[in-house]
């Protein structure tokens with residue numbers, strides 16, 4: 601099989617490339633990535649010989665030529681602007697990349713008759729749920745995005761379904777819970793806390809410390825995508841979650857515990873606008889129909905992740921100056937944070 605992995609130099613994409621190369625050594629993988637601040641060739645260390653197209657997914661001619669010349673069978677689409685805080689500061693960029701970029705890929709995939717277009721999406725398209733809500737989101741829950749990031753991902757999901765319905769493009773979609781693990785940019789909660797803790801610097805935590813997320817190790821996410829690519833039903837959506845929830849503060853405590861650092865490093869900062877309370881997915885369909893189950897318990901996964909950041913300073917230290925948002929600065933009415 602010949603795969604095009606968009607966003608393959610990002611956090612989940614690079615973990616997926618690593619996973620696929622290990623499990624399917626005879627397949628040909630092409631990475632397509634614009635190398636924004638979040639993309640990093642160093643995340644693909646050991647894969648220097650890989651076919652790498654350094655280009656924007658909004659560039660139709662390059663996408664079209666790549667699909668044709670590389671004779672791509674399957675597109676696995678991770679590329680996106682992915683940081684909610686950044687979306688609050690530069691929403692237009694998110695709609696451009698996540699909606700127009702996805703539609704550009706879909707159009708090229710249609711013209712080149714790819715056998716499968718797999719789209720990576722998020723739990724956040726369903727909006728927030730109350731802390732005491734009894735029922736998790738299901739595949740057919742209504743879309744109620746509340747932030748420019750989640751709205752742009754929702755727009756992308758709709759574009760994918762429109763290409764399936766209108767043009768018969770063979771698509772699948774996965775909507776996943778919050779990921780953590782190696783190669784995550786040190787702007788997202790676990791990577792931010794791990795790198796701060798290792799440097800004995802304060803961990804900036806939003807004041808709604810009790811807001812909950814469902815946490816999944818990135819390798820379990822990669823296995824879920826693999827299951828859908830190999831066994832998933834064309835046209836279907838699968839929710840990918842661990843069922844394991846933890847609050848922002850509980851996650852910070854797990855990281856501090858793993859790093860052997862004191863609770864006094866926790867520093868409360870003002871919430872960013874539109875900070876969702878909670879997301880939780882019902883992943884029963886993926887589990888029962890495709891036999892997937894998460895394998896890495898949260899405490900162990902966090903301990904391994906903190907250890908990975910401890911052992912890989914040369915990977916993340918150069919990224920600190922690229923971080924686009926200062927999470928301390930929401931107190932200035934949203935005008936203070938930096939965006940590069």
Ligand SMILES: NC(=O)c1ccc[n+]([C@@H]2O[C@H](COP(=O)([O-])OP(=O)(O)OC[C@H]3O[C@@H](n4cnc5c(N)ncnc54)[C@H](O)[C@@H]3O)[C@@H](O)[C@H]2O)c1
Pocket residue numbers: 606607608609610611612613632633634635636637638639640655656657658677678679680681682683697701720721722723753775776777778779780785
């Ligand atoms: N991180 C999570 O917890 C999570 C959870 C659910 C779903 N997702 C989704 O998974 C996907 C990957 O997320 P991630 O955390 O790895 O993101 P990331 O920000 O780490 O990586 C994104 C990658 O996309 C590339 N990219 C950005 N704009 C591009 C463009 N215009 N053209 C080509 N490449 C471009 C970047 O260079 C980077 O390599 C995203 O679609 C995201 O919405 C993420």
